[in-house]
Amino acid sequence: MDKMPAWADAVLVPLISLLLAAILSALVILAIGESPAEALSLMIEGALMRSTGWGYTLYYTTNFIFTGLAVSVAFHARLFNIGGEGQATLGGLGVALVVLYLPWPHWTLALVGASLGAAAFGALWAVIPAYLQAKRGSHIVITTIMFNFIAAALLNYVLVNLLKPAGAMDPASPLFPPATHLPTFQDMFAPEGSTLFRGALANITFFLALIASVAVWLLIWRTRLGYEIRALGHSESAARYAGISPVRIIIVTMLISGGLSGLMAVNTTMGESERLVMNATEGAGFIGIAVALMGRNHPVGVLLAAILFGFLYQGGAELALWTGIPRELIVVIQALVILFTGALDNMVRTPLEKLFLAMRKGKA
Numbered sequence: 001m002d003k004m005p006a007w008a009d010a011v012l013v014p015l016i017s018l019l020l021a022a023i024l025s026a027l028v029i030l031a032i033g034e035s036p037a038e039a040l041s042l043m044i045e046g047a048l049m050r051s052t053g054w055g056y057t058l059y060y061t062t063n064f065i066f067t068g069l070a071v072s073v074a075f076h077a078r079l080f081n082i083g084g085e086g087q088a089t090l091g092g093l094g095v096a097l098v099v100l101y102l103p104w105p106h107w108t109l110a111l112v113g114a115s116l117g118a119a120a121f122g123a124l125w126a127v128i129p130a131y132l133q134a135k136r137g138s139h140i141v142i143t144t145i146m147f148n149f150i151a152a153a154l155l156n157y158v159l160v161n162l163l164k165p166a167g168a169m170d171p172a173s174p175l176f177p178p179a180t181h182l183p184t185f186q187d188m189f190a191p192e193g194s195t196l197f198r199g200a201l202a203n204i205t206f207f208l209a210l211i212a213s214v215a216v217w218l219l220i221w222r223t224r225l226g227y228e229i230r231a232l233g234h235s236e237s238a239a240r241y242a243g244i245s246p247v248r249i250i251i252v253t254m255l256i257s258g259g260l261s262g263l264m265a266v267n268t269t270m271g272e273s274e275r276l277v278m279n280a281t282e283g284a285g286f287i288g289i290a291v292a293l294m295g296r297n298h299p300v301g302v303l304l305a306a307i308l309f310g311f312l313y314q315g316g317a318e319l320a321l322w323t324g325i326p327r328e329l330i331v332v333i334q335a336l337v338i339l340f341t342g343a344l345d346n347m348v349r350t351p352l353e354k355l356f357l358a359m360r361k362g363k364a
Helices: 006-031 036-048 051-076 084-101 107-136 140-163 185-189 205-222 224-234 235-242 245-272 284-293 301-322 326-342 346-361
Strands: none
Touching: 006 036, 006 284, 006 301, 006 326, 006 346, 036 051, 036 301, 051 084, 051 185, 051 205, 051 224, 051 284, 051 301, 084 107, 084 140, 084 185, 084 245, 084 284, 107 140, 140 235, 185 301, 205 224, 205 235, 205 245, 224 235, 235 245, 245 284, 284 301, 284 326, 301 326, 326 346
16 A cells, blocks of 8 residues: 555656656756747647648657557566667568569558568567577577667668669669558548648558557457466566466567567658668667656557657757757757656655655545
């Protein structure tokens, strides 16, 4: 009875942490001679008050949903998957190979094939660190970080030596066939002649991310496998006593986590670039860690945190375009959010627990 209610842990703690990060961010903006109020107003205007801004915000949100879900699934088994960047990078290779070398009559079939290819390549890139953790005791954090660099080098080799069209200078694959181009929000929701969502990158992959969120919720809280994942995360010795194989659960969990990270590439490779390019992930694999932490590893929380970080990304672009505030400041704001929702979580949680305990004693 000495802990706070579940709603306070899920809602109040993240909100207070976010407020503290916002206050410190405002002080940083003041220190460089800019107005925090004007900066916030411009971010809201550019990211939320126009359909184009919403389109870009939801494009970034889609990336962060996939990587946030990937981190959260692994974390339920007490595995810290830092390899989202590499898994998404290899997921992009899976998308490109499926789309370029198989004939697709329509984007719907191509989307299914590309999703399977992306998930398979992302999962395969996660299985080696998983095996090393499960069978050899190698720490998953170290191996997944190392595999990010290996994935980048591998993709560079494939693009330069295998996929780059003859005579091209840009290290990128050929453009995907027109039949595989995914419909954007403008294609889906804007009447003919309308400027709604014009030029925005958001596409149908956003709904794939929502489906993935529901699937993860069902997996973790409504299946036997999900129970085994959570059981291993709570106590490995108890899981062994219950007949759960830690080796099997570690490998299966990392396969699912890697597959979710790989799915992000459908948005960046098939939905945006319509070809495979270098550095398409743009740090989304690492942002997924913050999204999962802030979302308390629950799909609903991950979705809300992904929207917040999508807002920060798009709002940061607006600040860099229209003010003297460098876009790198958004990295500082993101770092503050991560700091307060992760490393300094107990700084907020402990006083709140004491407050709720005092309130209970007062009622008693």
